Amino acid sequence: MATKTEDLTELSNIISTSVKNYLSHVPTPPTLRPAPPVPVTDEVAIQARKQLLVACRRVVSLVGGPMETVMGMAMGFHDTTAVRLAYDMKIAQNVPLDGSPIALAELAAKSGVPEETIVRVMRALTLNDVFVETAPGYFAHTGGSTLIGTPQMEALVGHYVDETFTSAPHVSDVLRENNFAVPEDGRKTAFSRAFNVNKNFFEYIFVDNKPMGTRFNQAMKATIARGSFNLVAVYEPLLSAPKGTTLVDVGGGIGHVAIAAAQKVPKLKCVVQEIGMVASEGLDGLPQELKDRVEFQENDFFEGQPIGGPGVYYHLRHILHDHPDPACKKILSHIANAMDSSSRILIDECILDKSMGPDYDRAAVKMDFQMLVMCNAKERTEAQWAELIKGADERLVVERLWRAKGNSTGIIEVGLA
Numbered sequence: 001m002a003t004k005t006e007d008l009t010e011l012s013n014i015i016s017t018s019v020k021n022y023l024s025h026v027p028t029p030p031t032l033r034p035a036p037p038v039p040v041t042d043e044v045a046i047q048a049r050k051q052l053l054v055a056c057r058r059v060v061s062l063v064g065g066p067m068e069t070v071m072g073m074a075m076g077f078h079d080t081t082a083v084r085l086a087y088d089m090k091i092a093q094n095v096p097l098d099g100s101p102i103a104l105a106e107l108a109a110k111s112g113v114p115e116e117t118i119v120r121v122m123r124a125l126t127l128n129d130v131f132v133e134t135a136p137g138y139f140a141h142t143g144g145s146t147l148i149g150t151p152q153m154e155a156l157v158g159h160y161v162d163e164t165f166t167s168a169p170h171v172s173d174v175l176r177e178n179n180f181a182v183p184e185d186g187r188k189t190a191f192s193r194a195f196n197v198n199k200n201f202f203e204y205i206f207v208d209n210k211p212m213g214t215r216f217n218q219a220m221k222a223t224i225a226r227g228s229f230n231l232v233a234v235y236e237p238l239l240s241a242p243k244g245t246t247l248v249d250v251g252g253g254i255g256h257v258a259i260a261a262a263q264k265v266p267k268l269k270c271v272v273q274e275i276g277m278v279a280s281e282g283l284d285g286l287p288q289e290l291k292d293r294v295e296f297q298e299n300d301f302f303e304g305q306p307i308g309g310p311g312v313y314y315h316l317r318h319i320l321h322d323h324p325d326p327a328c329k330k331i332l333s334h335i336a337n338a339m340d341s342s343s344r345i346l347i348d349e350c351i352l353d354k355s356m357g358p359d360y361d362r363a364a365v366k367m368d369f370q371m372l373v374m375c376n377a378k379e380r381t382e383a384q385w386a387e388l389i390k391g392a393d394e395r396l397v398v399e400r401l402w403r404a405k406g407n408s409t410g411i412i413e414v415g416l417a
């Protein structure tokens with residue numbers, strides 16, 4: 001295993017074997033050129049990819065040495081500084097999307113910023129293969145830079161480089177004042193301190209800062225296309241659910257998951273429950289052909305669960321990771337009170353590994369910090385999920401775990417005893 005060795009020769013052998021396995025199990029070799037991301041679904045390719053990334057990172061740690069490793073982390077936020085500047089200057093939108101290069105002077109003129117500033121940003125981004133300098137002073141898109149400019153990914157990047165990047169520096173103060181325990185109050189977060197409000201993130205963006213709310217809704221839509229959030233998993237429990245099942249997507253955003261599920265599962269009826277502003281943006285974008293199968297309902301999940309009775313599957317994707325335990329228990333107990341023995345809760349979230357180290361799911365670690373900064377919340381291990389579910393209502397029973405391939409996302413299927 002790449003994580004166990006410091007031997008460069010052994011690592012190079014692992015890399016060479018993994019490259020062969022990878023290339024023989026993916027439809028096309030990877031490229032830096034702008035191209036739609038190709039999801040890796042083959043089991044051998046998934047394993048080879050994991051081995052490759054871990055082995056390559058180990059080589060970088062060994063050859064780079066401890067100073068470079070630690071300084072890389074301590075100053076890692078300047079990667080975000082560079083992406084933030086690119087986002088604000090709209091550089092990605094001003095570079096030709098067909099992959100042809102643009103001269104620095106033209107890019108600067110189109111973006112309305114001095115060449116000298118763009119050069120500094122490009123120097124930082126091209127280090128990570130985000131944009132490429134094709135000849136001195138000429139820049140073209142790579143796959144990574146293209147993503148920054150595509151509508152929903154732009155919103156997702158904006159969410160991270162704007163409200164999260166602004167909030168993160170406050171996290172130590174929030175924790176220090178509580179002896180470094182995370183407060184169980186979603187209104188006393190690094191986010192609420194940075195934005196000087198006594199509200200949780202959602203209360204702020206859907207009331208006080210609606211443009212930020214609209215951007216967040218679009219950003220969530222982008223997460224269904226991202227490799228680390230394996231939407232495919234949600235279809236599996238739904239496809240094996242009894243006929244006549246209704247999907248209630250609790251906090252289902254603008255309906256992207258419900259729409260995808262309705263398109264995939266014939267005759268499935270879906271109700272997306274949301275805060276008023278989100279429900280109305282969702283209704284505006286609902287495809288005509290799904291209007292008889294997908295509806296939006298305004299509902300505050302802390303206040304109650306209005307839909308009950310037989311055959312209801314309650315889907316909560318990326319909801320409970322947004323809230324400290326007491327708030328999660330409230331949401332779950334309202335649902336438990338509406339359930340009968342034929343209903344299920346599908347908790348669609350990360351299921352963190354107990355062990356740690358260089359082969360850990362990096363996206364899950366970042367998301368755990370995201371939740372800490374914005375919500376005083378967290379990603380959870382299987383044991384933490386079990387404790388939370390039982391703590392919400394003694395009658396709730398974990399019936400099955402559906403795990404995505406190649407990352408730590410999954411679905412916890414919960415019934416009522």
Ligand SMILES: C[S@@+](CC[C@H](N)C(=O)[O-])C[C@H]1O[C@@H](n2cnc3c(N)ncnc32)[C@H](O)[C@@H]1O
Pocket residue numbers: 202220221223250251252253254257273274275278299300301302316317318319322
């Ligand atoms: C992280 S997003 C997840 C959205 C969607 N489930 C997905 O997976 O993309 C959390 C969602 O919870 C919704 N939400 C937050 N507080 C809520 C509340 N009190 N009642 C209902 N929905 C709420 C937000 O509007 C947001 O759409």
